[in-house]
Amino acid sequence: MLGLLLCAGSAAAADRSAASVPPIRFGILPIGSAAESLEQWRPLLDDLQKRLGRRVTTVSASSYAGLSDAIGAQRVDVAFLSGKLAVEAVSHQHMQVFAQFVRNDGAKGNVAMLVVRSDSSIHSLDDLLAAQGHWRYARSEHLSVTGYTAPEAYVFAPHGLNSDTFFGSVRVGDHQSNLLAVVNREVDVASSNNPDMDLFRRNFPQEAAQLKVIWRSSLIPSGVLVLREGMPESLRRQLADFLLAYGKGSGEAGVRERASLARIPDLGGFASENNHVLQPFVDMQYTLLRQQAEHGQWVSPQARQARLAQIEKDYRHASQPLLSH
Structure with a gap:
């Protein structure tokens, strides 16, 4: 384990x-x-x-x-x-x-973020998205909402992108080590959130002063x-x-x-x-998977349609337990 x-x-x-x-x-x-x-x-x-x-x-x-x-x-x-x-x-x-x-x-709720160095040539989300294959990215595991799902669903997938293939390299770690990696110029951009950014500012005030946020999500439960x-x-x-x-x-x-x-x-x-408070997370995952399927490359229209149908089925299945308590 x-x-x-x-x-x-x-x-x-x-x-x-x-x-x-x-x-x-x-x-x-x-x-x-x-x-x-x-x-x-x-x-x-x-x-x-x-x-x-x-x-x-x-x-x-x-x-x-x-x-x-x-x-x-x-x-x-x-x-x-x-x-x-x-x-x-x-x-x-x-x-x-x-x-x-x-x-x-x-x-x-919390807010997901994308963070770069203050002296980075990435000044905005447009700068980031304009250079596919160039930047180095530090993110969290797939089970992390703010560290993976939110940036994927709200930044990359709407542009037909997948962070794992968009960036020149991707490293996976916890929020604190990812932020340190940005400060130390080991990566160009990292995902984070406001609680971890606040903790980073308390633990590493000088390093935190070298960071800037180029994207914030709406409030996530x-x-x-x-x-x-x-x-x-x-x-x-x-x-x-x-x-x-x-x-x-x-x-x-x-x-x-x-x-x-x-x-x-x-x-x-x-x-x-109760369980119903989790519905926004199921909705976010559903949005991400639909966007990825719609922008993906498929061997046939039938394969694409089958994937979309499966996403709908999985969404209904995941939502059901959230209505029971």
Whole structure:
């Protein structure tokens, strides 16, 4: 499994009498590195452990595929996921959405970006698209919404392009290393998003000053929290109640919880949601696949039509589970 880390939460915080009770396994999609994400989430998860009197272990992966594999193997009970991973988890891995991230500015979404060096000869999207085969690109895995699907669906596919063949070279990595690659002139352009750009500015302020954004998407719904369907209903309710209320209290406890939330880039809290919040991600993937099929080269009109029919069928199949909860 790619880069999977499994580590116990703070043992000192757990009730020793509950040691024989199976832990709650919390899956974390990394913003930045996997180790950095674990540190960001640790105060919140320590509070969860204290509230439930039950151990909380963390499952973090250095890749989207690694976390998806852990969920598919039923090694995760509750998880923070991006939209595309959440669609897979809900459609095929027995998970349900119960909350959505709310940014600290109140927005329930993020923005995908394409980023270059400030001194780059790429001044605009038109400059980028005018030189096929010339530029070097750094992007995220195919399961990343802001790092792959959004730029592909809204920038490249509408022009009949595929980033994997448009660029002179393509490297795949996490957002932070991709941004560093732009700064270090190892690539010419990278995909990113506003939470990772904000994190990069905090971690590397001098390097961040050397970057500029040449494209921003419209608002893309934030990541979500999902729960495993097979968990006892009482435990599911406890988890949901705790996380939905976290950081919303008054007094000293509320202040401390909001400080814990602030450790996670741009997170202001959680809002109650269900599977239907994932529909925009299914729609985005559908748009991308249709555009690729319409602009693609086919051995016959019948082959093209068959592909379009399959895309329609897959879209209806993917949308169905999002209507059921």
